[in-house]
Amino acid sequence: MSYGTEETTMSQKNKDAGLDRRNFFKALGAGATAAVAPVAVTPAAAVDPGKDETKARYRESEHVKDFYRVNRY
Amino acid sequence: MLIKRKSADVQRGRLQSALGGLASGVMDRRSFLRRSGLVAGGVAAAGALQIGSVRKAEAAVYGPATGTKVVKNICTHCSVGCTVRAEVANGVWVGQEPAWESPINRGSHCAKGASVRELVHGDRRIKYPMKLVDGQWQRLSWDQAVSEIGDKMMEIRAKSGADSVYLLGSAKFSNEGSYLFRKFAAFWGTNNVDHQARICHSTTVAGVANVWGYGAMTNSYNDIRNSKTVIFMGSNAAEAHPVSMQHILTGKEEQRANVIVFDPRLTRTAAHATDYVRFRSGTDIAVIWGLMWHIFQNGWEDKAFIAARVHGMDDVRKEVAKYDPKTVEDITGIPGEQLKRVAQTFATVKPATFVWCMGVTQHSVGTANVRAICTLLLATGNVGSNGTGANIFRGHCNVQGATDFGLDISNLPCYYGLVEGAWRHWSRVWGVDYDYFVSRFDEVPAKGGRAARTRKQNMETSGHTSTRWFDAANLPAEQVDQKDNLKAMFVMGHGGNTIPRMPDAVKGLEKLELLVVCDPHPTNFVSLGGRKNGTYILPICTQFETSGSRTCSNRSVQWGEKVVEPIFESASDYAVIYKLSQKLGFATEMFRPYEMVQGKIGLEPTAESILREINRGGWSTGYTGQSPERLKLHMANQDKFDIVTLRGAKGSPVENDFYGLPWPCWGTPEYKHPGTHILYNTALAAKDGGGTFRPRFGLTRERTLPDGSKVEDTLLAEGGSYSLNSDIKDGYPEFTMGVLKKLGWDKDLTPAELATISWIGGNTIDNVSWSTDLSGGIQRVAMEHGCVPYGNGKARANAWNLPDPVPVHREPIYSPRVDLVAKWPARPDERTLRIPNLHTSVQKAAVEKGIAKSFPIVLTSGRLVEYEGGGEETRSNKWLAELQQDMFVEINPADAAARGIRDGSLVWVTGPENNSKARVKALVTERVGKGAAFMPFHFGGVFQGVDQRGNYPKGLDPIVVGESVNTITTYGYDPVTAMHEGKVTLCQIAAA
């Protein structure tokens, strides 16, 4: 996926939207939806969560180790 | 809506079975409110809601974990000082991650901290400057707004004087913003400058400083991990300082500590206590003296500590003798046996610490309350070491710093006071002629039987307090001790619903010719009353949109880095103060020392350059060692600090430093003092963060013996009490050039230091002291000899220069126990600061009118976890607002039944002054005792039953509005600081 166009959109919107931060985000959101539409509703993913969806994602990263550490005495 | 309500019930039923042994009935504040409906303030819950709005932008454009930078700042809510780790992508704050490395919060947040990102996305933020024209809000440019405001200020100044413009600042300022605003007041020529410390801990600061030297928390949140006994009084940390509970609950588990909560309410903190003591609001001194009675009776006091380090304990002993268990139970309602048990625990299971908050401070006897607690700590030897201390939990994120930098009617920055020497000191630091400041102040004519004041005298006279700003507008001019009444309020970052007697505040607002509200969100100042013209709103950014340092409750100073640029047209405090100074004509002089950079609305000073100026002048409080570089180094090495001792690890770039260089951090930054984790700690050397009690009340005090002869008691420490490695093994006074000479230590000064001292001292070089020596030489030499620059004195249990030198119980102004008023009356009428303080008249009138019969319920107030202060900011945050949608009053089931009030129904709460009334929901609960009620203080936007959303600029009304408790609260002011009586009044409650 190319993100380049989106970035352009963003900076333009940023200027256009001027004051209204909220609209700025809305505009961005709309752009995002359009851009990713083909990916979003892949029929295969929707019907049958296959191996990729159910694979393990958890890993004991440094971040996770930090979490365990601060929870101990 | 129906379904939702039903489903909530279903959930509850099922939950009860899932909760198993733990549960015996699920009904709480939030399910109570959930039943009360889902939709509030124009946020619709109905309709198809889509997950994801702001973040999807990030997800689409950048991918979640790439292209983002991490910026660290500090939470802008309470004083705990949690590090906020912000992920920023292309100028947008897209995510918040836990900052594991912060020794203060270790990644944790409360509801407020976990939602701060919303602050810079909120669509209820003020977008641009506005003014009220015939009741309509009009948009203005910054230039136009500041120009009109400045012109009006000058007009008022010419007509009524500088003191007629009230400068109300904020505990939400950074240190640099606070300092700048105080300096601005000096240039404007008034001491009418104040901030939220007035209404939260002014009595603490005054009380504690008058006992042992400095008005601040002695230890830290982290240090409570060492305590074996912890008393909370008038503090509900679980809601007000949630992350502090991480340290407290961990400490409780590790030490098997006693956690004892004194409160009229069984608070969420009390739910985690080992002992809960309910008592009647406003009887704190009787409670403390009741504890002391048992301690003295059983000889549990720390006699060696008292002998070496405390003056005047015998005077306390005499007073305490009056508070036998029977008397105390009658006043407070606490059974004698329970009090005895607590007294024994506190005095003997050591180290013990005492935590207090606004339940203690917000009283017409606030300063005396505070001193009583300090005396208890002194009597049991629980000050100045690990696990002990007066752990005063401050309120706002920088209320400690704003206090330190003199956003206060009686101080220049760093507690120098207002005396000529103080003005001369800061004139030197600012590089401005002292006489210029004299010329800026009003001459005050003689009136009301009071003598006239010259400019110089007015400059040295404390200002008018924020708690009574409207009295200065409303009272006859003759009663107000300044040139003229108040005509303008310039308010930066301060709510309008935070002090009692709101019906009187409404009248005051209508008298003002100019009202300027500078805030990220429009505060209650905007919505209250019926102003049609002369009100301005200026959009200020949050501390996430600028940089600067802030001081948390434990005196640690943390540097916050700008996360994003100020949103909409908002600007930083620095930029606005500069712009206004330009208009008023003193910007060049005032801002000369600073590095100026281009901001959105013009030039603004960098926070770093302001902090460097603070470092050059903040000797008295040890704000000299915390350079921007050192603070930034600490933020970059947060993970190197110990969680209990706050000490930087060996071999790290911050080796030996205490986290955030808690003040006092003596000497120049180059001297590398580590800061002071625990105040008055003699177990450490002065240059390593040790300390002693500060002798600031003289060196001796005369005492008359029973036979009429007189003796001089020393006020310096005795009995071999001094900080580690001290060359002077005894008490000693503060260091001056004269003292150095006497000791022969002046030879240790460098030529450069000596030159500076000579420049400052002129012909009276011996008078240059540790706090006025701009070279830092005197401090350095003292510390090299193991001595604390301010001296080694005794704390005092008798504050002879204050009202009630030894605290005595006084019934609240509006007391439900009319029978006790005669024996324990309020103080006689007096003048406090610039206006009358009618304690006795008001109390007597209440008794005569039979107020206690027609208003039989004691009303107190406090915090909720999801909101803060006046609440506009948090009530405008959708993630928080959703959690608490209604203002309510907690009422005991017995009182509710007697009045036919059902849980969740609407009631009128009425108060004894101004025919005040408030329409709120009833929360029927045993949390409050019979005859007591509680209301949270974060609400506004509804006044006496009338919704005031229409008074806010369109779209800027908070999501949640509600009645303010301060519509009901009443008269009563501390005689030292004019702290309002926010915690005891009387009310009646009836079904609406």
Added chain:
Amino acid sequence: MARMKFLCDADRCIECNACVTACKNENDVPWGINRRRVVTINDGKPGERSVSMACMHCTDAPCAAVCPVDCFYTTADAVVLHNKDLCIGCGYCFYACPFGAPQYPKVSNFGSRGKMDKCTYCSGGPEVDLSPAEFQKYGSNRLAEGKLPLCAEMCSTKSLLAGDGEVIAQIYKERVVKRGYGSGAWGWQTAYRETITI
């Protein structure tokens, strides 16, 4: 393989609601949808205790058992997720869930309540990991980023634990031993058919 669990240490929970707003913040959950909430028992009385609740990601999840369109699936981390493209908003799962976890965006007396929403253990949904589509429908996928649910990560008193069930059980055991008491691993019997024995 690590089995993800939640554990709320009721002796630490102070009902501060950080978990609730952290969830909102991380997943941009709209007003009215509460993936997580804090429930207090004996409110205002001696013995008051609070617990933070969300989907517990049960073993043999009852929601999955009753779903007429079979939209639930369990990942190898033992996280129970669902597919919003399949969900018909019938509400059966809500009635089956012992924790009241499922939430619905629409409020109406009859008919569909809209696609069900619930806690995903901050691990997204069936779409491509960390894709915009996944974020829009399900929120963030912290597990795929090597992180844990933000509610637990931001808990004010370290009451709410998340992560490998064995690790957090061990942390909880240490606490009970240290302090000498414990209210038990709340909800574990219901969700995981086991308790933590000290």
